[in-house]
Amino acid sequence: MISRLHRCEFLGCTRRQAVAASHKRMTNRAAWLSWTAGLLLVLSSSSLPAQESRTWTDATGKFKIDAKFVSLEGTKVTLLQTSGEEIEIDLSKLSPGDRKVAQDLAKKASENPFQVKETNPFAPKAGKSSTGGSPAGPSMPDRTAPGGTEPAPAAGNGTYTGRDAQLTSSVDGVTELLLTPQSDKLALPRNDAVVDRKLPSRGIALPKKANFFEKANSMLVHSSKPEAVVLYHIAPPGQSPITRVVVLNLETGKITAQGQVPNLYTGVAYGSDGLILVRQVEHHGKGNKGLMEGWIVKGKDLAREWSWEPAKGQSGRDEELVWGEILPDGRVLTANEGGKITCWKTEGDEMKALWRLQAQGSSRPDVTRDGKYMAIVADKQCAVMDLEAGEVVATVPTKGRHLPWPRMAISAEHSRMACFGFDKIIVWDLQTGEEIREIATGPISGGAAPLWLDDDFLLLGGHLLVDVKNQLRLWDYTGAEMTTFYDRTGLFVVGGPSQSSSLIPIALPHPAAKNYLARALQDPNLFILKEGTQVAIDVSGIQDAAQQAAIKDKLTAKLTQRGFVVGASGSIILKASTETGKSEKMSYRSFGEAPWNAKEYNVQSYISRLKFVWNGKDVWEGSGNNIPGFLSLSKDETIEQALKKHEKPNYHFFEHCEIPKLLTKPAENAAAGSSTSALGKSTVTISGLQ
Template structure:
């Protein structure tokens, strides 16, 4: 029999909606086509789509991560909602405004820069113009002959002196700034940036149609609390980073197809015009998708860095543009830049490294706590004393002076999108997932912050939230110093309670395996969970109010489609009922923590053996997976569940235009 292989596409079964006017249960796909889920559309949360699964639980996903058909579906739902909304705003009569003294120019404002009142467009200016398609932007031709490839030092402890962020100017006070609404229903946000000193912010917007599309950027002065202007350019462009001075912008093109997002441009944002200083393709010599620019950042005033396909990181001189240093990092790695701008942290092949930018050498290298780190995203604390990495549901924190691992924290149930870096607000607290702040020392999921579409931290630890807003309403950029005193006080009270953590080193736990239908497998599951509890220094004891329950259940029937390649082209469809393995930690009957996995993988390449058919291969997914219990990671610390609480944090605050509430 011929050997072959097939690529699996999962199509989840449809469920009839309970009401005719409710969004239907449908299959949602990500942009790559690899991941799918069955859920109902439940609305928008800023740039995230809210989805409601059949079991009633909700999840959210970045709109830009969805496939084109799903994005169109969301746009249609939003447009339908806007048309059906009976509460249409009535334009207010223009109010007479009392004369006020003209404001003094901000120290950060450029001469001639104009501010834009909240919700009102600026008068036309050259800065608001659209450059012609053939604008004569200079093309950079980099000379790679002088680019250095530094050697990797031996693994082991290190000794680094990383400085803090420069002090803010005397008397400077960050201010909230209004952001104009989207110019069109189909205009989407393409990036929100705050420069490292926290003096300027920029919001990017783009429309795909009519082709080749149009991009718009809105520049704000965060010290004066005013808009400086708007600029437009032909094509869909994604802002990547804003310079320390707030007047230079790195952008890349965003076009459909493999390798069509590899052009980098530098824009000068002056009071008179949006000027394109140069453009080039840093990875134009690579193949197909590897040409795409994945990340770019300014490194002080004279350098910038980029990452392309296959993890090729290049440090460039800015004037003139020439490659200076090149290293390889993990594909999907988001490096961390030290607050003094002198060091760049990265992950490569299971190693954590620190590049000294000026010297062009890798100053430190040591193994990561795990061999494989998926989409590692790194960040330094404002003092430079701590470094964090978020990867695969874990938060790692190191002391930068000697490289010692300070904390290894399981983030569940906090979900963090791939490529979302940790934001240190001080040496003890990290914001993850745009909403949740972690107290690193105690490992407590301290506080939840709602109301922000996204958030960026500057190098001083100040968080800048871009507020949620309907498509036709203005938004705002709001500064917040978190955690606020009320959150810190709540943490002190919680830690003073000796029973705050129900699972902790030395805790007694009862294991319940009655949810395992096959009685012959129960001793093996007990053995596996006993070993997992021992990893966190907990002990097994009958009769404890803290119970770790194991269950194995067969899920709903699902459709699986395989597309055969290499030996003809065809599609084979199968129906599968996977098994769901799960564990749940309860305290006095209330759920404190849980984890589950299905035997049906997100993606499967079926390498068929001799005399094996696709039907035989698919049948494997219907077998229970008892290895799950031997590998599930139990958190070291779990807080006592709060009766009636709908959050796992100590409290929740709302971010609004007036600050933290």
């Protein structure tokens, strides 16, 4: 979807009627998930007959559990593990031997008139949870939307239940800020008083996951205490999703509180006063994506303080919350998908808007660690805002460069600012306001916000370490399910055997990465593409010969602008090609329509591709296709007719695709086309870096 949205801006659409697309793919994994739905674990408050625990195997032989037989009702077998977890499985999905065991035990149970019932003391008070997971404390009530009246029981000993207030919003008298800077030059005073907190180097064992479907979603770190909150999503197919919450002390490694809540939530911020800010996310069209909640931990109790809809009454992108922050003085910042950033102050059960400004849609701002400054991107410029004064300090231009889904990063020392947009980074020196780097990174996986480790190193996607000074993809930290930071110590959630997981703290950059960098920089041939390099252009792969000359001219201009020398031959070749892809199934719907109202269309795809080739090896590649992520329909035009116009190679790609300024020599064992990989790589395991 990222490349599709990236590409759509090159198609020059005018939006008389906008139609959004999503690509439906049926994978083997999806089919497998559907098949295994019968194996999901379920929490229950029902009772069970006393039976011995044994190993049960499913019909495929791949899955085994140790559990007691509870009952056979119709075709449903209920089992109970020693932890108190109940499991429901269709009889037909057990192995033939275990089917007979279940039937025999059910027969014996029905013949026993004095059967004893063992109550699960950790089960929810009513109904069954869809988690099948370890007991996580009592549940907070559902808040798909504010308006429920049931109390909010706490997790823990139940001494604190939370206010569970429903906050209202007031925008009366809100100040509409414009990106009008107070100064014509960006120059922040450097903050050299930053002190990073330290943690013991040992790993921290996390609670065992319920099943295959439980995934760590987000983690928040307290701004002043060594405390973290981990949110897990448990969303088995066909069952109601829940969020499991675990609060732990990062110094002792002990769990201090845990609980669960219906629907899926993702962490937003963890305030100095202990307020945990979360937002609800949609799941298969259900859930309130405009709902934000404040949870509180007191002792062993975890409860909801309030629920709130900042964008209530809005629609489309303005309705969906995507970012938030809690400032040291208790003010709350929110941003919606449409780019509106608002600063709120709590007054009783009302959130009062103090100011708001319009940033770029789908962007993510960043706030300095001390809460003084915020970096935003909007209207072809980036800006730094003084949050205490409520004014824009200064702006810097992005010079028309394409930056889709931009994420900002501003360093703790107030010395560096970066804007990362899909496949490139722009970096500014905040003391001088000068742009000091533009680095073509290629697409980076991972949704973690970029983080400055110091003035020279930036971490992208929670795993890729970039050496900004030398414009290198230095190191890739793989193997983690999720990453966040305790100041500048990485906290990696790593899975282990049998659904176990651990939190591994690692100070970054680690010494081996720095040592490797020092050695690599001694190699005079480290960079195979740099300013002054002679590059040859090969357009013979363009299927339509009539387009070859025009594309070669565009590529010549692009390379010259980058500082390269274009010649008939060169040490490195830029190859352009097009190819006919396969017919793709696309679903389109009008903006505002429910996803289930989308209709499918067959679209013939064409691939446009650029490659840098060095010594016969592909060292960089960029590609795009012709399928639009959005359509703009003229009067009386149908979707079929609009799609037919796009059934040809996307030649705009060759003009707008960003090519790198620097390329490093690939490693001897590098796979073809792996130029976007880092110089080095480590896997984070439960034992540390490997």
